[in-house]
Amino acid sequence: MNPEKKNAKRIILKRILVPLDESEYSRAALETAVQLASALGAEISGLYVEDTDLLELCRFPFAREIGVYRSKRLERSELERDFRIQAERIRQTMAIIAKHADIPWNFKVRRGRVISEILDQTASADLTVIGRLGRSLLGTSAGSTVRHLIEEGKAMTLIPGRGARLTASVLTVYDGSALSARALGIAVDLARALYGQTEILIPAEEENKYKELRDRVISAAEEAPGAGGMRLGFRQIRGNLQNAITTVLQPEYRRPLVLPQDAMGDSRAILKLINRVHNPILLVR
């Protein structure tokens, strides 16, 4: 039995949704999801969406697909076949990885608009793990699907970083809000599941404020069940939080950040952070 599963005490993540395409980011998302599922004893659900926007495109008389090696008329039947092939390939990969990790899994193929289908499926998942970029050829900044999920999603979302595997040292932000307390709880549980420690960034310009928030965390931790297994570290943040987070995260690109959604202000700030650092970011709502 995976020892990480034994430590899964408090985070209740039964189902992790992973929208998949054939991009490298998608693969990283899958591997991260598998690691989490293995550590927390969850099931992963793969989702492949046959994009109806593309199917619609076939109806234009001028629709052509331009590839590296050839350019051809975009036919619906061929496109549907390509979808099936792609879905099957993804399913097989998922089967190999999930079986290797010995975790329960399932795989769904849906047809519709990509973002709508993903948002629809996130409703029944505890966590959505999604590649920071899709198959977009345009830019390195977060893809449109991620953008939509951050802006419109209701569930927790994890955007993996450059390295698929998470390190055991988890970073979070605690500002005293209820959401940041929830994020802290999740960060601690995640660190324990990964046999690691939690470093807590406390945004406070004043020393007293910092100490107050830190003491609150410590006393809460002491009262928490299984407190003996916790290892906590604190860091006071003055000034721009995004810059501070970036500075702390940059030396270790696999280190996960558990971020309360409201910590950065709005979703644009979150997207900006996602584009600045290569670390996995778990957005807590």
Add this chain to the structure above:
Amino acid sequence: MALQRLDSDAVYNYCDSDSFSFNTTADIEPIDELSQALSQPRAVESLKFGTAMQRHGFNIFALGQPGTGRHGMVGQTLDKKARQSRVPSDWCYVNNFQDASRPRTLEFPAGQGKKFAEDMKNTVLEVRNALKASFESEEYQNRLQSVQQEFKDQQQKAFEEVNNMARQRGLSLVRTPNGIAFAPLKEDGEVMPPEEYQQLSEEKRKETEKKIEELQEESQKVFQKIPQWQKEVRRKIQELNNEVAKYAISPLIDELRNKYGQNSETAEHLDAVENDILENLQTFMTGGQQQAQAGAGAPQMQHQGFISGDETDMDSPAVRKYKVNLLVDNSEREGSPVIYEDNPTYANLVGKVEHISQMGALITDFNLIKPGSLHRANGGALILDARKVLTQPGAWEGLKRVLKSKKVKIESLAEMFSLLSTVTLEPEPIGLDLKVVMIGSPFIYYLLQYYDPEFPELFRVAADFDVQMHRNKESQDMFARLLRTIIDRENLRHFGKDAVARMIEQSSRIVGDGERMSTRIKEITDLMVEADYWAGENGNTGVEAADVEKAVEFMTYRSDRLRQRIQEEIERGTLIIDTHGEVAGQVNGLSVLSLGDFMFGRPNRITARIQMGKGEVIDIEREAKLSGPLHSKGVLILSGFLGARYAADRPLSLKASLVFEQSYGGIEGDSASSAELFALISAIAGIPVKQGLAVTGSVNQFGQIQAIGGVNEKIEGFFDVCSRKGLTGDQGVLIPEANAKHLMLRKDVVEAVSREDFHIYPIKTVDEGIELLTGTAAGTPDENNNYPEGTVNGMVQRKLAEMADSMKKFSQGQEQGGGSES
């Protein structure tokens, strides 16, 4: 003529146990070397010469009968030399990175080969770890990402241009499974549904389609640049990888260079290993396995796979080629090797290339090269059994080829005969410097000398082992120590001094010579083991003479069924042999039958009949093609003897026939020629021969009796018949005087001789024999060569004269009768 018979002391050369200075073998020291006890000076000196002579072709052939200590003495001589010799080199096979089908050899001082193999293994594992660490490092990842980012930036820039162009034209760029496509946009920036598009004016639609066509052309141009960019990025990544890998590998390989690089071939190999790892980083890092998780999100750059693969198995396809196949390991050896190859098949001699089955195909590599005994013995000596080498297909020819070329080339028999189509190797030959000692029978040695012109060139030293040695006080003492050695080796009870004496006597009996002892250790050992058994059965703590005697008797008993049967049939009268009375023209001859290692004698009735004729002595055995050439020669000598002695001045007008009665299996040897002569003389003279006597010995044209073989068995054969029919005290055997020294008769025969119930008569001439057989003087010729009347020779001479006269008259009558007719 006064003839002496032998007394009991003369028919058995006793060993006086009182002459020993010990009571049991526990009191004496075992011998250090077989050559001390088995006096084989010629063989030993030849062996010493052969082992010391370090020139091409001076290999040794130890010839002799099995069990004469050839293996032991050869082994001990070679071991002695080997202890004083230096330990030879270690040999390794390594991959040839230029041509994997021709593995290379590396030679190391003894013990270094093993270390090199271990160091190489460890280094390869360390290299892999170092590479993993390097490729997992932040620095590498950053640099890799930088290179990849450059490509992505290029790609992105190009597509942004396309995208901008699309936007400017009111179009959208859409990603499809295999590329991109363009779609018209609505005013709100969303992709226009087809229905809406159809509602546009034709002019608008045409305009849109034209824009899309332009964009498609533009984007096609961009896409065409991608392969070139990819190629460039691959090159850059390769450069980066090489740089990082070289930095990680070089210090590790340098360690090996410092340690083993004095040998230029090893240094070359290390260079080749380093280059090969650099050229095959991907497979090296992944152990030659496909990435298990390739598939979803497959990276555009395969080079990213460096950090996967936990292979540490040295047998993985990608790593096997860096292994070292330690073919000959002399790390534990002291002195040079002496190898005895018990099963000298071609492959066991020259080594082989094994194959393993993979996906139904037979494949191989240098790691599957297995050494032969020639490799293991290189620098020392190899002992082989000649018969085994000659009977194994290809082994003899292979051995000669190796000895001639002084190189061992591993090549299978199937390759030699071009029968193999499987992919195999041509390993670099290994230089050879060794002494081969073949052990075989004299028959094989002379056969090879005669028929194989290469043999004398390659085996110039013959070490000839005798089956017997002199018996004297000194050799008897050493023999006792040899027994002690065998006792220790076989874990037997100690032998008392009487038992030792009995062993020495039996050793003489084995070689059929009272003045010699057997050198056949195997037979001696067998007898000792059986004597030990009987000692146990008899409840003795040590082996006594009686136990040895019992062992001898029981060994004989196990083999003598046929002898017993013959004796019984003689007793029952089926085979007719008279042991008393007198009969003219009938003599008891003696023959020996050999059944494997068991020999026994039996009497044969030899009869002669005469008639007038033209001087012919007809050997019926020869006429019936039942005699061998030696027997025929013996009979032909008789004619010469008869003519010269009795009919020198007149024709020998005799026709005589000689036969071995009741002989059905053929006769060989001339040991019965004296008996045949006596039968002939008896028949001519008409004088009866005593049937209580038997005769053995060959005769020459001057009437001298010559030595024969198997004298003990022959005497015992006749004694057994007499004994069964009843000893009369007049019975005995005439033997050539020259054979008297060979007598080592069975105990019961010796006792009968002692009691004067049975007699052994050594004779030198025909005349001595004829007097004994007939009881009548032989007679000596006068100055006219006439023998006196009343003597046997006189009777023969007169009878032959009468026959000559009768023949003359008969011939004259024939001539006259013939004239009247004409």
